[in-house]
Amino acid sequence: MIDHPFPELEVGQVKTSRGRTLTETDVVNFCMLTGNWLEIHANTEFAKSALYGQRLVQGSLVFAIVNALIPFDSTVVEAFYGVDRLRFLKPSFIGDTVWARTKIIDLRAKKDGAGVAVSELLGVNQRHETILRCEFSLLIRGQRLAPTGSDPFSSMEFPES
Template identity: 25%
Template sequence: MSELAYDDIKVGDEASLIRTITDADIVSFADLTGDTNPIHLDAEYAAHSMFGERIAHGMLTAGLISAVLGTRLPGTNSIYLGQDLKFVAPVKIGDTVTVTATVTEKRNDKRIIKLRTAASNQRGELVIDGTAVMKKVGL
């Protein structure tokens, strides 16, 4: 976990994490959220979809963005104010996803930090692109 002070965070700072998405991740996410859409859980159904196989929930991958923001940059003592996301490509079982957050702007009067958020797979293909707004409440 990162406990960065607001003043120590600079435009251009970046943090990331890497995770390989498993079948168990998808099943657990479906159980937790109740999103049991067969595109995520039923191989036969998914085989006839535009993806040709099961895919991870978009919000499962987006949750990894939350993990970067809450634990690395800006880290603890931050509040998630907003997130814009564009789901660019599917994440499939076995894909290794790299999620990156990059500080693009700071608003010192309100201690607000804007970040570009992105996720890409092991082939370097962008799967999620977005922008997050965080507020540093401590340090």
């Protein structure tokens, strides 16, 4: 999503992700992690008589997956700054494939050349339905941070072959 320091970003820049299928394993693991065992997510028989006739993937899981589909460059992203106007526009089901698209809609400078990049984040499914929309904000560094000590082999000696 953001792969340049703040001074190099421009309003209007767009990134699109690869696709990812939402699975039974995702839903069960998320139930375990969060304790969200609502029957609409965890009980097939209950869900058959509900509005959509099948289990729904948890909205918070859909948001987490869609937002993570856009890669982040850790050398320029300082922190997640917030999310506003999050709306789930269509339900997501086990077996749906989702994609993400971001478009920078605002840039707010901070000190030392850093700033907040606000992007519109859209999630779309294989039926070309927009499943979620929000404004997603990241704190972006003014310059690239060089990772230190990230090469564990740099101080090792290897025998000649």
